[in-house]
Amino acid sequence: MPTYIHHVDTHCALGRGLEPCVAGLLAAENPLSEIPFDQLRDPVHMPYFALPLDTTEDDFYQQLESLCANAVKGLSAEQRRRTALLLGSSSFDVQVSEQLYRADLARRGNDQAVPMPIVGYGKLAQRIGDKLGLSLQRHSYSTACTSSANAILYGHRLLEAGLVDHALVLGLERFNHTSVLGFYGLGLISPGRAMRPFAQERDGLLLGEAVGLLLLSRETPAAGKPWLRLCGGAIGTDNHSLTAANTDGQQLAQVVQQALADSQIDAQDLVGVKVHGTASLKNDEAEAAALGTVFGGSTPPAFALKPFLGHTLGACGAVETALTLGCLGRGKMPANPGIAPDPVLKVNLAQSVQPAATGPYLFNCFAFGGNNNALVISLDRKGTAA
Amino acid sequence: MKVSSSYSLLHTIDADAEGPLPALEPLITRWHGSRIRRIDRYIQLCIAGGLNCVADKPLEERTGLYLASRAGAVSTSAKAMINTEQKGEMPKPLHFVNTLGNSAGFYLTQLLGLTGTVLVVSQEWLSFESALLHAWLDLHQGRVDAALVGGFDEVCLPTAHHLERLGEQTTQLTEGSHWLLLEREAPASGVSLEAPNWFADSQELAHWISTEAPFDWIQTGFGPSPDERSLLASNTGELQAFTRPAALHGVFSGAALVSLCEQLAEGQKSGRALHLVRGTEGPYGALVVTC
Amino acid sequence: MTNAVTEELKLALKQMIVEECDKDFEPEFIGDDTPLVGGDLDLDSLDVLQICMAVKNQYDVRIEGSAEARRALKSVNVLAQTIVDARR
Structure with missing residues (x-):
């Protein structure tokens, strides 16, 4: 039984809600801001794709709950009890944990204050699931940058096995010092303050915060709008190095090939590729090699989303999928105008927004620690899905 | 799912203990001769459990690794947070990479030569069952031929801080690493x-x-x-x-x-x-x- | 203390390298001219980042970018000289 994607939503630097995010993306906006870290002994300013200011008074938890509530508002109480919740994040509520620790330091001092006061990756999903009356199939995924891509994949597999009828997938990354300063310390932030995946002058990544959400279902969508069908996917492991992909790209190629096999789709039938594209020297080299292996020099039109909203780490799987599907649903395929290809890598990102072709799209998502994910999602003509 | 191997490690630690915690290195060197550097206790728990469960038996090529933890790498995450919030420094690169969910799995897959599915899942007190469900899905749907399922959570020093995190008063804490190697059902007897x-x-x-x-x-x-x-x-x-x-x-x-x-x-x-x-x-x- | 390259500074750096890279040999194992990267010490890019950050925190000397790091981490002698020069 196929898995359909009924609803997608996102909050990222481009806006709060799918409409402004898709509009900003297609207009190639650059909402980069700058964050001062004045509390450091050696203060730094860092470019960051921050969420636009919240006009409500809602806190971290309320924002997530209302996004999720909106996604399941069309489901009855009984349907919700048959809805899994899959949450992928590399930081969960570390933002709140850091705030509590700072307050504790001020109150009790260095020796007494408890660092990392909130523990339990699964707490957020439990809270949201309880609030919305969802199924007890509430799984949280923590595999660094593939966290929410893996959540999408297992949402599909839970539906396939018939354990639930719907699956709400949430990808989450909110601004926190550990992630931002951690990446800075690894020397991965772009000194030129621009992400240029697969370009000769690429010099690293920029980070961003975002929430992405997808509602997957076994139910056939209503007629009258394009159908989005999750065809399959795969996870693969490249344990060449903890912090960089093997530049030969063989493990990455393998995970893409497995995702295609799982989806029963041939590489030449793909109509578009959402690349991972972190614009770091070695990872782009690895992804380019993988694309070369899979497509043999005839890669379908490819596009990267990180230049517009930053690398949103564990959220990027769900956020970039939601954004892409938002564009495809409006008949457009995203593009990266102005990013010229490195002649060595030979990955040409689409230079202008084109009408979205119907057919299967590939979604790449790779992580530190060698965890790699590839998904295949098809844009089908209205009411004529396979 | 047929159980082809199992291993469990459970340490009880007095709540007023000041350390050191029971050594895990001997459990690792039993199967891997040279010392592995730059790994924290959370990663050690993963490797010690995984290696002792597999115990040098050859693994199916399509073996998936399904890791469960309720709390993740708390001790190293706390160290990174002390650096950024208390000392006003960057997190150490090594601390930062070890806070990431799949760093433990990285080391284990490298030692076991696994290149397929690896997951880290969590569901509060039923995290181990969550990992089992993911293993069951993949075995059942024929995506893997074997599943190595491991759950581990650490006790962090000082214990007073750890008790506060857990929101409990108790005289004893427990840490451990628990593993099952599972295969698709076979007609032969067994568990x-x-x-x-x-x-x-x-x-x-x-x-x-x-x-x-x-x-x-x-x-x-x-x-x-x-x-x-x-x-x-x-x-x-x-x-x-x-x-x-x-x-x-x-x-x-x-x-x-x-x-x-x-x-x-x-x-x-x-x-x-x-x-x-x-x-x-x-x-x-x-x-x-x-x- | 860091106005000149002293034996004391060099030993402190060796101890720092052993500690930051979680190596199990004695600091004295590292010769003053032993190449820190690409030689017998088997240090990788993560080790280099660890050492550079420790140098910044302990000596307030920034070593930024991989080219600068490669230059400064040629040996303990060069690293010590880099620190002394930067603090002059």
């Missing part, structure tokens, strides 16, 4: 597991047990309340509780299940058993084990 089930409350659980009964015995990974005792006693035979004075260990249910599987494998018990766990205030997890 096998069905897919785990979740229940919101004791009524839902009672209803399910009445449809699944009889069981030869039930093992709870918690100290059952009088109500729970009567509910379980009315439906089945022998009831045993696998508990510790303080089971504040995120994947304690993994310890309970591994123990159950080992008792069955060693012939101490036989028949159809029920592994039953619950969080501090529900929900319940239940899984049928047969031999």
Whole structure:
């Protein structure tokens, strides 16, 4: 039984809600801001794709709950009890944990204050699931940058096995010092303050915060709008190095090939590729090699989303999928105008927004620690899905 | 799912202990001669458990690794947070990479030569069952031929801080690493597991047990309340509780299940058993084990 | 203390390298001219980042970018000289 994607939503630097995010993306906006870290002994300013200011008074938890509530508002109480919740994040509520620790330091001092006061990756999903009356199939995924891509994949597999009828997938990354300063310390932030995946002058990544959400279902969508069908996917492991992909790209190629096999789709039938594209020297080299292996020099039109909203780490799987599907649903395929290809890598990102072709799209998502994910999602003509 | 190997490591640590914690390196060097540098205790727990479960047996090429942790790499995350919030420094690069969810899995896959599916999942006190479900999905749908399932959670020093994080007062803390190597069902004899089930409350659980009964015995990974005792006693035979004075260990249910599987494998018990766990205030997890 | 390259500074750096890279040999095992990267010490890019950050925190000397790091981490002698020069 196929898995359909009924609803997608996102909050990222481009806006709060799918409409402004898709509009900003297609207009190639650059909402980069700058964050001062004045509390450091050696203060730094860092470019960051921050969420636009919240006009409500809602806190971290309320924002997530209302996004999720909106996604399941069309489901009855009984349907919700048959809805899994899959949450992928590399930081969960570390933002709140850091705030509590700072307050504790001020109150009790260095020796007494408890660092990392909130523990339990699964707490957020439990809270949201309880609030919305969802199924007890509430799984949280923590595999660094593939966290929410893996959540999408297992949402599909839970539906396939018939354990639930719907699956709400949430990808989450909110601004926190550990992630931002951690990446800075690894020397991965772009000194030129621009992400240029697969370009000769690429010099690293920029980070961003975002929430992405997808509602997957076994139910056939209503007629009258394009159908989005999750065809399959795969996870693969490249344990060449903890912090960089093997530049030969063989493990990455393998995970893409497995995702295609799982989806029963041939590489030449793909109509578009959402690349991972972190614009770091070695990872782009690895992804380019993988694309070369899979497509043999005839890669379908490819596009990267990180230049517009930053690398949103564990959220990027769900956020970039939601954004892409938002564009495809409006008949457009995203593009990266102005990013010229490195002649060595030979990955040409689409230079202008084109009408979205119907057919299967590939979604790449790779992580530190060698965890790699590839998904295949098809844009089908209205009411004529396979 | 057929159990082809198991291993469990459970340390009880006094709440007023100042360290050091029990050494894990000897458990690793038993299978891997040279010392592995730059790994923290959380990663050591993963590697020690995984290597001892596999115990040098050849693995299927398509073996998936399904890791469970309730709390993740708390100790190293705390160190990174002390650097950024207290000292006004960057997190050390090594601390930062070790805070990431799949760094532990990275080291284990490298040692075992695995290149397929690797997951790190969590679901509060039922995290081990969550990993089992993911393994079951992939075995059942033919995506892997074997599944190595491991759950681990660490105790962090100082213990006073750790108790505050857990929101508990107790005299003893528990840490450990619990593992099962599973294969798709084979006709041969042995211990096998069905897919785990979740229940919101004791009524839902009672209803399910009445449809699944009889069981030869039930093992709870918690100290059952009088109500729970009567509910379980009315439906089945022998009831045993696998508990510790303080089971504040995120994947304690993994310890309970591994123990159950080992008792069955060693012939101490036989028949159809029920592994039953619950969080501090529900929900319940239940899984049928047969031999 | 860091006005000149002293034996004391060099030993402190060796101890720092052993500690930051979680190596199990004695600091004295590292010769003053032993190549820190690409030689027998088997240090990788993560080790280099660890050392550079420790140098910044302990000596307030920034070594930024991989080219600068490669230059400064040629040996303990060069690293010590880099620190002394930067603090002059």
